[in-house]
Amino acid sequence: MSDYSFDTLQIHAGAEPDPATGARQVPIYQTTAYVFKDADHAARLFNLQEVGYIYSRLTNPTVAALANRVAALEGGAGAVCCSSGHAAQIMALFPLMGPGCNIIASTRLYGGTITQFSQTIKRFGWSAKFVDFDDLAALEAAVDDNTRAIFCESISNPGGYITDLPAVAKVADKVGLPLIVDNTLATPYLCRPIEHGATLVVHSLTKYMTGNGTVTGGAIVDSGKFDWSASGKFPSLSDPEPAYHGLKFHEALGPMAFTFHSIAVGLRDLGMTMNPQGAHYTLMGIETLSLRMERHIQNARAVAEWLERDPRVEFVTYAGLPSSPWHGRVATVCPKGAGALFTVGVKGGYEACVKLVDNLKLFSHVANLGDTRSLIIHSASTTHRQLTPEQQVAAGAAPNVVRLSIGTEDARDIIADLDQALTKATA
Secondary structure (H helix, E strand, O other): OOOOOHHHHHHHOOOOOOOOOOOOOOOOOOOOEOOOOOHHHHHHHHOOOOOOOOEOOOOOHHHHHHHHHHHHHHOOOEEEEEOOHHHHHHHHHOOOOOOOOEEEEEOOOOHHHHHHHHOHHHHHOOEEEEEOOOOHHHHHHHOOOOEEEEEEEOEOOOOOOEOOHHHHHHHHHHHOOOEEEEOOOOHHHHOOHHHHOOOEEEEEOOOOOOOOOOOOOEEEEEOOOOOOOOOOOOHHHHOOEHHHOOEOHHHHHHHHHHHHHHHHHHHHHHOOOOOHHHHHHHHHHHOOHHHHHHHHHHHHHHHHHHHHHOOOEEEEOOOOOOOOOOHHHHHHHOOOOOOOEEEEEEOOHHHHHHHHHHHOOOOEEOOOOOOOOOEEEOHHHOOOOOOOHHHHHHOOOOOOEEEEEOOOOOHHHHHHHHHHHHHHHOO
């Protein structure tokens, strides 16, 4: 369906009328296992000689439809869905890494990702080096013989910083490493990282892709363009796999090597499975993705412009504002808009931020984003609490900062709610 436009793909990609019933919407295949036709059929499936369904920890028709739709929207060769965005990050790294290996990660990442990369992955024997990706020389210099990937967000959480993806991709290509881009905040409607040189794209489907705050989910999309055999650094994909009688994934499966490995080994052994009902909710959410993102962008721009003029506000980080140092990247990286998440510096510091959060009525104070509802959180005391003060500032989550996720309500109501709460917070 690659010839169709985005608006058509978000409705039709990955979905066909159910062959058993003719059902137009993708059914929820709420089943654990699937009956084999005969012993030979089962053997072919387990040997990866035939594509099909074995066990829902690995594959499920509802989840597969979602994976195919996300891959189509991102322009990838294949995709795998899993239980959360954090699961997607681990699954993206799993075939690439080994004990003693490292990744180069942007300093501008979601606080939970910084914690995952700086603390949790150490238990696998992996490590991360954090670099300001605006300093391309420092990025290249950080690469060593044990580096296996470069990781960034297209639009960062919480500050709404936009990464210069084409420039970062050139560095990744020069040093022969895959570039992994978290595209959660942009969605493929605003940014398609593969077109800018990304190897892998990860998503928290929990956010804008589903759009209604009902499920958690993640996805990994493979561009199918990276040569996993060229350097000898990725033996999981280039060397014989003992569990499959010496199968070499990249040699045998080419552009689909990463996707099949993530299913046959990653989901098999890590078990980060997405449930079919969650996949169904996300499929329905994606059907209106472009419509919702247009309204999110429209509202975010209006709210950010109003806040920037307000004397009670120190700064607004929205890249859609001409005053933003990253505004120039919008036309290249996110030509349809700069997203709907940004931070606001509130005069009065930490205490004023807390009062603002407590006095809002329309906004919901939650640790989520990308909902149709407008959301707020004080990152320094919540999502980024585990970070040091220096890391909080580097991540754009200083104590005087709140993060806004602008919803699809009437922009006038959003602004009125912020106005009354700011009055109380800065009195």
